[in-house]
Amino acid sequence: MSVFPSGEKADAVFGRLFSVLLEDEQFVEKARKESLSVQLVHSRPDCRIFVSPDGVVLGDEAPFKPAITLRMSCDTAHALWLGRLPVPAAIATGKLRIRGRIAKVLELVPLLQPAFDRYPDIAADAGI
Numbered sequence: 001m002s003v004f005p006s007g008e009k010a011d012a013v014f015g016r017l018f019s020v021l022l023e024d025e026q027f028v029e030k031a032r033k034e035s036l037s038v039q040l041v042h043s044r045p046d047c048r049i050f051v052s053p054d055g056v057v058l059g060d061e062a063p064f065k066p067a068i069t070l071r072m073s074c075d076t077a078h079a080l081w082l083g084r085l086p087v088p089a090a091i092a093t094g095k096l097r098i099r100g101r102i103a104k105v106l107e108l109v110p111l112l113q114p115a116f117d118r119y120p121d122i123a124a125d126a127g128i
Helices: 007-022 025-034 074-082 087-092 102-125
Strands: 038-043 047-052 055-058 068-073 097-100
Touching: 007 025, 007 038, 007 047, 007 055, 007 074, 007 102, 025 102, 038 074, 068 074, 068 102, 074 087, 074 102, 097 102
Parallel strands: 038 068
Antiparallel strands: 038 047, 047 055, 068 097
16 A cells, blocks of 8 residues: 555645745756756656746646656655655666656756755655
Protein backbone atom coordinates (compact mmCIF):
# COMPACT_ATOMS: atom_id res chain seq x y z
CA MET A 1 0.00 0.00 0.00
CA SER A 2 1.19 3.52 -0.83
CA VAL A 3 2.32 5.99 1.79
CA PHE A 4 -0.36 8.31 0.34
CA PRO A 5 -3.95 7.12 0.82
CA SER A 6 -5.26 9.20 -2.11
CA GLY A 7 -4.29 11.44 -4.99
CA GLU A 8 -5.88 14.34 -3.12
CA LYS A 9 -3.52 13.80 -0.16
CA ALA A 10 -0.53 13.59 -2.53
CA ASP A 11 -1.69 16.80 -4.25
CA ALA A 12 -1.90 18.57 -0.89
CA VAL A 13 1.53 17.45 0.31
CA PHE A 14 3.45 17.93 -2.93
CA GLY A 15 1.56 21.13 -3.76
CA ARG A 16 2.66 22.58 -0.41
CA LEU A 17 6.20 21.33 -0.96
CA PHE A 18 6.58 23.13 -4.26
CA SER A 19 4.92 26.25 -2.89
CA VAL A 20 7.84 26.33 -0.42
CA LEU A 21 10.24 26.47 -3.35
CA LEU A 22 8.42 29.43 -4.82
CA GLU A 23 8.99 31.29 -1.54
CA ASP A 24 12.75 30.95 -2.13
CA GLU A 25 13.98 33.96 -4.12
CA GLN A 26 17.10 32.14 -5.34
CA PHE A 27 14.99 29.31 -6.79
CA VAL A 28 12.57 31.68 -8.54
CA GLU A 29 15.37 33.87 -9.92
CA LYS A 30 17.35 30.89 -11.28
CA ALA A 31 14.21 29.21 -12.64
CA ARG A 32 13.26 32.38 -14.53
CA LYS A 33 16.79 32.90 -15.85
CA GLU A 34 17.09 29.30 -17.06
CA SER A 35 13.45 28.96 -18.18
CA LEU A 36 13.05 26.01 -15.81
CA SER A 37 9.65 24.39 -15.56
CA VAL A 38 8.92 20.90 -14.29
CA GLN A 39 5.99 18.53 -14.70
CA LEU A 40 5.98 15.85 -11.99
CA VAL A 41 3.89 12.83 -12.88
CA HIS A 42 3.36 10.62 -9.86
CA SER A 43 1.58 7.28 -9.82
CA ARG A 44 0.06 5.03 -7.15
CA PRO A 45 -1.89 7.23 -6.43
CA ASP A 46 -1.99 9.54 -9.43
CA CYS A 47 -0.80 13.08 -8.83
CA ARG A 48 0.38 15.62 -11.40
CA ILE A 49 2.10 18.85 -10.52
CA PHE A 50 3.44 21.56 -12.80
CA VAL A 51 5.99 23.95 -11.29
CA SER A 52 7.35 27.11 -12.89
CA PRO A 53 8.56 30.43 -11.51
CA ASP A 54 4.98 31.65 -11.96
CA GLY A 55 3.42 29.09 -9.65
CA VAL A 56 2.26 25.57 -8.96
CA VAL A 57 -0.55 23.98 -10.97
CA LEU A 58 -2.13 20.74 -9.74
CA GLY A 59 -3.85 18.37 -12.15
CA ASP A 60 -3.50 17.21 -15.71
CA GLU A 61 -3.45 20.61 -17.41
CA ALA A 62 0.00 22.19 -17.62
CA PRO A 63 -0.06 25.83 -18.76
CA PHE A 64 2.74 25.12 -21.27
CA LYS A 65 5.18 22.38 -22.21
CA PRO A 66 7.63 21.82 -19.34
CA ALA A 67 11.40 21.87 -19.79
CA ILE A 68 11.61 18.71 -17.66
CA THR A 69 9.16 15.91 -16.92
CA LEU A 70 9.84 13.62 -13.96
CA ARG A 71 7.90 10.35 -13.60
CA MET A 72 7.88 8.26 -10.44
CA SER A 73 5.56 6.68 -7.91
CA CYS A 74 4.39 8.72 -4.93
CA ASP A 75 6.35 6.34 -2.68
CA THR A 76 9.53 7.03 -4.67
CA ALA A 77 8.91 10.79 -4.41
CA HIS A 78 8.37 10.43 -0.66
CA ALA A 79 11.67 8.52 -0.27
CA LEU A 80 13.52 11.08 -2.44
CA TRP A 81 12.26 14.08 -0.46
CA LEU A 82 13.05 12.41 2.84
CA GLY A 83 16.61 11.80 1.62
CA ARG A 84 16.27 8.02 1.90
CA LEU A 85 16.71 7.51 -1.85
CA PRO A 86 19.41 9.54 -3.61
CA VAL A 87 18.41 10.99 -6.98
CA PRO A 88 21.23 9.20 -8.88
CA ALA A 89 20.15 5.83 -7.41
CA ALA A 90 16.52 6.50 -8.34
CA ILE A 91 17.56 7.27 -11.92
CA ALA A 92 19.90 4.26 -12.15
CA THR A 93 17.22 1.84 -10.91
CA GLY A 94 14.50 3.28 -13.14
CA LYS A 95 12.40 4.48 -10.20
CA LEU A 96 12.76 8.02 -11.51
CA ARG A 97 12.38 8.61 -15.24
CA ILE A 98 13.32 11.92 -16.80
CA ARG A 99 12.22 13.53 -20.04
CA GLY A 100 14.12 16.66 -21.00
CA ARG A 101 17.69 17.83 -20.93
CA ILE A 102 19.71 16.17 -18.18
CA ALA A 103 21.69 19.42 -17.86
CA LYS A 104 18.45 21.14 -16.80
CA VAL A 105 17.91 18.48 -14.14
CA LEU A 106 21.44 18.98 -12.84
CA GLU A 107 20.79 22.74 -12.65
CA LEU A 108 17.57 22.09 -10.75
CA VAL A 109 18.80 19.70 -8.05
CA PRO A 110 20.90 22.17 -5.98
CA LEU A 111 18.00 24.64 -5.99
CA LEU A 112 15.73 22.09 -4.33
CA GLN A 113 17.47 22.15 -0.94
CA PRO A 114 14.75 24.24 0.74
CA ALA A 115 12.21 21.61 -0.29
CA PHE A 116 14.36 18.76 1.02
CA ASP A 117 14.75 20.64 4.31
CA ARG A 118 11.01 21.25 4.73
CA TYR A 119 9.52 18.00 3.37
CA PRO A 120 9.73 15.95 6.60
CA ASP A 121 7.68 18.57 8.45
CA ILE A 122 5.20 19.02 5.59
CA ALA A 123 4.66 15.25 5.37
CA ALA A 124 4.35 14.89 9.15
CA ASP A 125 1.83 17.74 9.35
CA ALA A 126 -0.24 15.92 6.72
CA GLY A 127 -0.08 12.65 8.66
CA ILE A 128 2.24 10.96 6.17
